[in-house]
Amino acid sequence: MPSQPEPRPLVARLGQRLAERSLSDASRTVTLAAMAGGTILGGRAGDLAGRSVLIATATQLAAAMALVELDGLARRILLAPPDLAAEHRAAVIEDAGIDAVATDDPDAWRALGVGTVLVPDVPPVPAPRPDRPPVATEWLMLTSGTTGRPKIVAHTLDALTGAIGGDAPSAAAAPVWATFYDIRRYGGLQILLRALIAGGSLVLSAPGEDLAEHIARLVRCGVTHISGTPSHWRKALMSSAIGAFRPGYVRLSGEIADQAVLDGLRQTFPDASIGHAYASTEAGVGFAVDDGLEGFPAHYVGRPGPVEMKVVDGVLHIRSRRAALGYVGDGASALMDADGFVDTGDMVEQRGDRFHFVGRRGGIINVGGLKVHPEEVEAAINRHPLVRMSRVKARKSPITGSIVVADVVLTRPADPSEVAGLKAEILAGCRETLPGHKIPALIAIVPAIEVAPSGKLVRNVA
Template identity: 40%
Template sequence: MKNPAHNRSRLADYLALIPQDRTFLVTAKSQYTFGDVTALCQRFAAEHAYLANSNCAVTSDDRESLALFFPAIDSVCQTVFLQPNDIEGAESDFYTSAGIDYVIKLADCNFVSITAVAVNDKVSYAQQQAYLLATSGTTGTPKLANYTLDTLLATAKLDVNRGKDFNWGLAYDLNRFAGLQVYLQSAVSGATLVVPSDAMTIAELVQLFTKSAVNALSATPSFWRKLLMDPFHTDIPLQRITLGGEISNQSVLTALSRSFPQSAIIHIYASTEAGVGFVVKDQREGFPLTYLDDDQHIKCQLKVCQGVLWIKSTNGCTQLLKGKLEVDEQGFVNTGDMVNIDGDRVFFLGRESGSINVGGNKVMPEKVEAILEMHPSVLMATVFAKSNSVLGALVACEIILAPDAKHIPVKELKRELLSFCREKLETFEVPALVKVVDAIKVNSTGKKVRS
């Protein structure tokens, strides 16, 4: 049975259509049925009727609390701003842009407080039921995007009967676009969502996902590389693997296909501003050149101008309340992602604003990382700029070694890596500094931090 309510205005409307005894949320400590969450929505609406038609920012100390209370808050408030934890100090600016009336604070699967916001000169905007999401700001100032529920659900599968067969794992924060997409897919299809604590180690997360029989998981390539390092990662009974948020290079796609040969592996192109763009199902990096020719397999239009990808999609945000987008006269949005056309394939190079200037030469960190991660001794790499008085910047990198490479003397290993890079990169792209580390930092969206 397909969920017939694609035009429902509230998330709670969809939850009410799911068999109420079906498990919706699973955490390390508890689990909740769809009936439990529906009842919570009803109690919240009765106890907090004064929030009706208000704009609310929601902060949470943990993923579990937001996953549990999000439908309840959405059932009453006019606008919900899923506030990330990394905008500390800039809250008032966001609240002004979003016209926020109240801040709802959650922790330990409970309400901590609901506080009225005194903001002068609130920005007014075309107001309807809306969801506000901040971009990660990885390569610039964070933006604030306005979405409707219909737009967020444009690519969701609504088959409730089929949904019962899926146990999704949540590897993103719920207050980011990718995390919200996974949450909504689970909610409207009647699937189970396994929500790990963001304080869990990879080993603990693998144990939880294995115990909970997670068979569908969406995450950044950086997350997948970390998961692949765990010796028990193949115990997770994955049937559907999705990569997004970063460039999915061939080495990680190949590694996943070896560990999970029976799984469907796709990588997805999406952004907070443009929404879900397209998916690639052939387990090859990049995407087919035919996608630039109004390919019927994708629900957006693409073009490349001066090496940069532009997209036109009906799944994008309704408007930006903070920040700006570059939009041409045809309605195409500049994604800021640099690409290269090679034969029948279009390959991503990296963010236009994230390049390293080495003596006037542009170096894309993602390109260098992809080469390093092709080497059998490297599990994961991050590339960043190091200041230099002569060239302006040098290319530096940190690498995590594969287990069978840890016995190799560091000097010998570095010589081998640099020789490997010189065969595949321009001279100015070869790392000048190589450091072996035990871990590589990622931000709240699961993307590598290049500093």
């Protein structure tokens, strides 16, 4: 057997110019130099060597510092998302075999029978790194599923950073990244790792911060690269502050990027590179598309390479070195099939030389036996120039079981006298591309549509 190369912990991959690069949130800035040469764990990182550590902190900044400190030391680190419900804590500890919690709220965890290490919410204190041979720490994340016992997915740092690649720091100025995601979710963690190991800085989101203030802060911090879900971006495009923001690179992931949101971003950021990426916590980063068009080139499917894709019964399957190791916990289901492919549950449809995402397998609405993906109807509605975002859902019908209805947010307040005409126009637009059973039976103009903490539209799957 070939010998395993020695693991390179995150702290050894931070690259150059650490004193000039930083992580910041709404109130603090910490340089990478301070992170690499200090402790946020009160100097107790050595006590956590070989342990399975859950990181549960109020702030993303503290979580990021704990990650850098513990990778290569701990056997496992589990990043608790900010909305992990109290009733799921015991199950997560059991499934992940957690034996220590690094937290700024020890009282919340002590009752669960695990040791805690206090994470003081202060800048790191200079301290030498424990002198131990580095281990290949497992990175555990929770999937963004909405209800029930959270599913835990195990990754390696190599798999998580597999899409970041070559990354010789470019001659251009170091990128200043930002993301609307929380870094404790897959989409946000990708951006944290990109900033850390590819020569950049990162401006974190802050809970409860008003969107206009957040965008103004991104402008002040000189953000050059930014990512979010299409729902994040639709909201951002409605903000009065967006006009002052001039990022060079805009990235979408986590939901279907339809043509309307891509076009909206292109109009708002005429000089930016705009890309949409396909990734999931389980399958890892699949690919990025940067031609400004929705969907992806059909030749991506079936081609050899580090990420292989196939379509089975309309569902995208991915085999990739960036995929997770598997689910963790007793009775966890298999994450891959016998050939190593991950069933993404994302349904695609080929139109000409392009595949288009049409929706989630679990989200199909059944209208009298005919299937409708909410996302394909939303994409049609969103083409209307006055529509900023929409949510399509099922409504019970005594005749067809379900019918399709839609909530729509407009780009500007509508006069009551124009609402009927607008609805008729939206429906006429849908009729151009959709068969009758996919056309909303009712449209409601609403002031806002709820976006979950994951950055995705809240869908109540019946």
